[in-house]
Amino acid sequence: MKVNELAIEPYSRHFVTTDWNERLPLHPTTVGFSGHQHPIARERGFADYHWLHTVEGAGEFTVLGRTFRLGPRQGVLLKPDVPHRYRPLTPRWSTWYLTFDGALAGAITASLELQHMEPIGWDEDCPLSALHEEYAEKCRSSFDFAGLSGSLAVFGFLTMLKQHGQTSGQASLTREHERLSPVYRLIEERYGDPGLGLPQMADAVGVSPQRLHALFRKSWGISPYQYLLRFRIQKAKELLLDDRGRAVKDIAADVGFQDFSHFVGTFRRVSGMTPTVFRRHYGDER
Numbered sequence: 569m570k571v572n573e574l575a576i577e578p579y580s581r582h583f584v585t586t587d588w589n590e591r592l593p594l595h596p597t598t599v600g601f602s603g604h605q606h607p608i609a610r611e612r613g614f615a616d617y618h619w620l621h622t623v624e625g626a627g628e629f630t631v632l633g634r635t636f637r638l639g640p641r642q643g644v645l646l647k648p649d650v651p652h653r654y655r656p657l658t659p660r661w662s663t664w665y666l667t668f669d670g671a672l673a674g675a676i677t678a679s680l681e682l683q684h685m686e687p688i689g690w691d692e693d694c695p696l697s698a699l700h701e702e703y704a705e706k707c708r709s710s711f712d713f714a715g716l717s718g719s720l721a722v723f724g725f726l727t728m729l730k731q732h733g734q735t736s737g738q739a740s741l742t743r744e745h746e747r748l749s750p751v752y753r754l755i756e757e758r759y760g761d762p763g764l765g766l767p768q769m770a771d772a773v774g775v776s777p778q779r780l781h782a783l784f785r786k787s788w789g790i791s792p793y794q795y796l797l798r799f800r801i802q803k804a805k806e807l808l809l810d811d812r813g814r815a816v817k818d819i820a821a822d823v824g825f826q827d828f829s830h831f832v833g834t835f836r837r838v839s840g841m842t843p844t845v846f847r848r849h850y851g852d853e854r
Contacts, residue, residue, distance in 0.1 A: 594670035607655035625658035
């Protein structure tokens, strides 16, 4: 739907930053929705992290000498103090914005590997498309943006952006996980088969082993084989605690390890302790 069909009134909230806020990992500084975005030029940038996205119409965004178009369901994230400017390209350009800072703002955006200074898009049915409505209601209901509530709101936005955002024509993290669903099901069903490997997992989604490796690296930061090993170790932990009388060597075979020493070494690397120590340490707590 278009903004005028939703009858959303423009809103803007500015938040007082206290010493307590500055110690939090994240905290919002402003949030707002503009029904008619005016041209803006900031030669010295903005003091905080700055997100702006198009709700309706289109605008032109220029940052560090690069100019690009921001159409519906497209936004851009800027670091503090980055010179930029933007202006409408259509008679009506409606935008939603959020600015934030925090003791760990840089570390969190970096750990989420969020792209800066380039367009980020998302699908129409994505929750990002309704943020201007969600925050309109928060502002009408006097939602408490101070302290931990505001910090959680910013973190929720950033994780949503990580989950659903798309850059340079690439699929979002959510879409990539959906694409890998056949592999997850295959591992769930055949983790105990020592013959399960990269070729079978690649066949499950109809891609080459090299492509599957790249998809897992993007989604999980590890290879498909490493994911399979971690899954097997998790299943081994369940068996170690569910059946305390069963031999560890038999459990290793149950979860797909033909070499017992490989199982023990992998278990120690993933869990920081051997299977026997794990069973002794956690078994009595069940």
